[in-house]
Amino acid sequence: MKNGKKFSTGNHPVETLVPILHFEQAGFEVDFYTPTGDPVKFEMWAMPYEDENIGKILDKYNTQFSNPHNLRDFIADTNKGYVDYVAVFIPGGHGAMLGLPENNDVKELIKWAVAEDKYLLAICHGPAALLSAADCGNAEFPFKGYKINSFPDEMDKTLPESGYQPGEMPWFYGEKLKQLGVEILNKKIAGDCHVDRKLITADSPLAADKFGKLCADELLAYEKSRVENG
Numbered sequence: 216m217k218n219g220k221k222f223s224t225g226n227h228p229v230e231t232l233v234p235i236l237h238f239e240q241a242g243f244e245v246d247f248y249t250p251t252g253d254p255v256k257f258e259m260w261a262m263p264y265e266d267e268n269i270g271k272i273l274d275k276y277n278t279q280f281s282n283p284h285n286l287r288d289f290i291a292d293t294n295k296g297y298v299d300y301v302a303v304f305i306p307g308g309h310g311a312m313l314g315l316p317e318n319n320d321v322k323e324l325i326k327w328a329v330a331e332d333k334y335l336l337a338i339c340h341g342p343a344a345l346l347s348a349a350d351c352g353n354a355e356f357p358f359k360g361y362k363i364n365s366f367p368d369e370m371d372k373t374l375p376e377s378g379y380q381p382g383e384m385p386w387f388y389g390e391k392l393k394q395l396g397v398e399i400l401n402k403k404i405a406g407d408c409h410v411d412r413k414l415i416t417a418d419s420p421l422a423a424d425k426f427g428k429l430c431a432d433e434l435l436a437y438e439k440s441r442v443e444n445g
Contacts, residue, residue, distance in 0.1 A: 216382030225256030227308035237427030252285030307339025343388035359396035
């Protein structure tokens with residue numbers, strides 16, 4: 216935190232695992248990547264262990280959580296067509312603000328997704344990772360003019376008062392996205408989602424279920440269109 220105190224964070228499990236339930240029900244598989252190949256970091260204090268369906272997802276992907284793919288290897292591979300990915304999913308949790316916004320491999324991943332016309336799915340603090348694409352040489356920020364729902368800075372500023380965090384955030388990702396031409400539609404969280412071209416966003420864990428269904432529907436429609444058009 217800005218005052219030097221530590222806050223244990225990572226990816227929020229509800230924002231990560233609930234959407235995956237819907238991806239799977241729609242017939243999609245998920246591969247996990249971290250920037251270094253180190254284990255996935257969850258905010259374990261928010262893990263809904265009592266949910267039977269979440270338990271099944273945890274069991275299925277347990278090996279990948281412990282030993283995910285290394286994003287650097289994917290970026291370095293000149294033949295990325297070996298898996299027919301349709302989307303990049305960036306879960307929330309304040310962990311999305313640690314390292315991802317300035318990571319060069321995340322930047323290259325987003326550039327690849329945009330160039331290959333893939334979907335980008337980001338919930339809560341997940342859109343912070345989009346900041347990595349702010350420095351794309353002479354290219355304009357690829358999401359300039361986009362509208363999103365995400366966890367608002369206005370609420371991040373109140374979290375120390377509520378006791379959620381032991382101090383003020385050292386920086387706020389929303390204001391940086393706004394400077395790059397992104398419009399954040401919400402100032403509070405109400406479980407809202409938004410689709411802007413192939414960028415699908417949502418505001419918080421409250422939106423995880425709706426977000427998962429919306430993303431699954433969008434991806435299924437895309438796949439259907441792709442098949443019909445050869």
